[in-house]
Each structure stands twice: as C-alpha cells, then as structure tokens.
Amino acid sequence: MTMSYAGTTALITGASSGLGAEFAARFAARGANLVLVARRTDRLEDLARKLRDSDSISVTTLSKDLSRAGAGAELGEELAGRGIRIDTLINNAGFATSGPLVKEDSAVIASEISLNVASLVETTRAFLPEMLAAGRGALINVASTAAFQPVPGMAVYGATKAFVLSFTEAVAHETKESGLRVLALCPGATRTEFFDVLGSQAAAVGRLQSASQVVDAALRALDRRTTPVSVVSGLGNRLLAGIAQRLPRNISLAMAGRAVQD
Template sequence: MTTDFTGTTALITGASSGLGAEFAIAFARRGADVVLVARREARLRELAERIEREHGVRATPIALDLAQPDAHTALRAALHDRGIRIQTLVNNAGFGVKGAFVESDAGRIAEMVQLNIASLVAITREFLPDLVADGRGALVNVASVAAYQPCPDMAVYGASKSFVLNYTEALAHETRASSLRVLALSPGATSTEFFDVVGTRDAAVGRFQTPEQVVALTMRRLDRRRPPASVVSGRANALTSTLVRFMPRSLALAVSGRVLAEPAR
C-alpha cells in the first residue's frame, strides 16, 4: 500500500541535487510539503519552483551550510520564522574524499566528520521528539554500502557511514513503540555529484544506480507497516553487504582495500 503523506512536511538535507532532490520530489508526489536545505540557494529555488508547479504542494528552500556546528539551531530558527513544523526528516547531506589518510587535508577531514556525523546527530536530536510525537512521517538517514566494512583510502568516510548505520538502527529500536518509520538507507554507487566532490570515480564499486532507483526502493520500504531498520539499495550491494558480515575481519579488510584500489569500470 502506498503511503499518503498529505498534510505533513518533509525536510530534506542536501536537497539541491542527486538523492536529496529525488527524495523531495518523491515526498511531494505523495502529497507532502517539502523543505529543501543545502548551500546552493539558486538550485534550491529552481527545484522548489518545479515541485510547486508539478505537484501543487508548498516547497520551501532554505540555504544553509550544514557543516557549521550550530546548523541545527539555525535550521530550527528558520523553520520557526516560517511557521513550519516537520513530520519527516531525511538526513541526506554528506560527502567523501578518497586518498590515504596520512596525506589528507586535515580541515577537509574535520568538515566531513562534522557534516556526516556531528550535524546529522544534532539535527536528528533537534527534531526527533517532534517526529515521534506526531508519528505520521519518517526519519531516513543516508548511510552507504561503505558502512559494512573498513574502507582503506576512504577510511573516515567509511567509518562515518558505519556510525550512521549503527546509530539509525539503534534509533529504530528505541522508537519502535511509536508509529514513526525509522530507516537507514545504504546506497551503492549512484549517479550523483558525490563522485565530483570525491574527485574520482575510482571510489565507485559495482554498477551505478540512478537516484530514482534508490529513492523508489526507500519509499517502498517506508510503505511497509513495519519497515526494516535498514536497507541496502541494489541486489548485488545487498548480497555483498550480507556476505561481508560472515567474513573474518582481516579478509573483509583485504578485499575492500583491493577493490577500492582498482580503477572504476
């Protein structure tokens, strides 16, 4: 059964392109008003106008740098000023870098930890009580297939996504008595701007999916009366993520290191 989100508002971070933009469209298609959050205001406004024109819902763009430590309070204030309360939160904002950790830029690594972990936790904590009390929406945190094993040459990124996966599954258990749907989404290689930020497609493993495919799977899982705490997008990705759990850690590390060292095909 397809869930109708009419009468609710979904906030999506990293909404200016890729998965974030597709999530905004998916929730708008099901009747939800949407709040679009990212740094690029022009892209947000363009998407908001398109969503309002095509789906007849309210789309509110909020230009904000979520890598700032006080982003969660700034976001709450921006919503309060506009008289908006949210029922769904999609924490999609995040980025990765590829290369040996010892050679990585310390400032860039700190920014990644702040955005991928600290800001995600702070934003979730800011709004989760409201989401649980209302119960009509969902919390979706975007992790990655990188969450399932150590990732040499993407050590911090992989570890940050492992945090997101475990954190979100724990929240799903903690909130199981409520009607809020809580889901960790782990996409594999997806055709988005992620690899432009990484700087190379060599970080990609497996076949690329489209944002539409990844979001469609997520929405189908949210349609279940009792959704799983996590989902991996793509059959091959799901199989690999399951198999790695049964490998010795040393073997999983060796395989991951070899795969990430290979050029993307």
C-alpha cells in the first residue's frame, strides 16, 4: 500500500539538502504541502520553486537556527499564527562532531546536543497535539546506526542518536492508539553533506547509501499496515546493528571505536 498525503502538510527540518531535501521531494510527489525549515534561505527557496512547479503544491520556507534554545516552540507559534497546521513532522536537522571528547570544542558540542536532542524534543512537543488530532500523518525522527552502541571518537553524536532512538520508540508506544505513524529512521553512512560538515570520512562505516535509498526505507516502513517503531536502512546496516545489540557491550564498544578511529 502506497500512502497518499494529499491535503496534508509536512514540516521538514534540515530541508535544504541531503535527506531533508529528498524527503521534501518524496512527500511533495505524494501530494503533501510542505513547510521547509533550515538556515540556508537560498537553498530552501530554490527547492521550494522546483517543488511548486513540479507538484503544484504549497511550500512555505522558514530560515531558522533550530539549535537556539526555544526555537522549536517559536516555530510552533509562528506556524499557528499563519494558520498552518502540521500533519507530518520530519525531524531531520542535526550534525556530528568527531575526535576525542577532550579535544572537542565545548561550544560546538553544546550546539550539537541542542540541535540533535533538545530541539528535536521541543519541536516534537510543539506539534504533537495537532498531529494526534489529525491522526493521518507521521512523525519521523532521524536517528542513526550510531544509536545502537557507544561510539568512541564520536561520543557526543552517538549519545544524541541513542537518545533520539529511545525517545522516538517511547513516543510511538504512547501514541499507538492514534492514527499517527511514529518512526525512528536509522541510516548508516549516507552520501550527503554530513561528512563535509564532520570534516572526516572516518565515520563512514560500511557501504555508503544514497539519500534516496534511505528515504525509500522510511517510506516502505510508513506504507506498511503496521509501521515499525524503528527501521535501519540497508541490509548491511541492519546486520551490523543487530550484531552490535547482541554482542557483549565491551566488544561492541571496541569494534565501534576501531571502525571510527582507524
């Protein structure tokens, strides 16, 4: 079953490139109107023009730094003031840092935690009541295969994604009687600007997937009669995540450390 989102509105954070832009194109193709949020206004506007022309939908763009405290709540208030109600929320915005914690910049990792964790929770809380009331959309939180074990060399990033996975699975259980589909999407290494921002390819464990392949995995999960609470994109990534969960903690920890730091 391929779900249609005609007549609904999807809010996508981190929408200017990579997975966010791919999600925007796919939901537009399924008939959803869009609210696209990111910091880079020029890229948002370019994407919005293309999607309006190709899919004849409404696209609203908002330039916002979601790593700021309170930005998620502000977003909710701003859209409410415009009379825009959200049926689907895709929390995709996030970034990673790498290296031993003792060498990381304190301000940068504080921003990483704020964006990957605090903003995701705040934005989810801001829009969850109206999404539950609509009962026809989805909540997708982008986690990572880094969520399944600690990641030495990317300690903060791995911990933020473990939080996203745990948080999303809990919200899925809390809302299971509603019509809202709640999914934690766990990609492995993906061909996006992620590694440009990270400044290293060391964390690219396994075969790189395209953004299209990752979004395919998410949409297949949403199209199922019963949406799973989480999905790992790619067979190889699913095998590695499964192994990490079954191994003794000290062994999976050592393996992750070698994979990232080698």
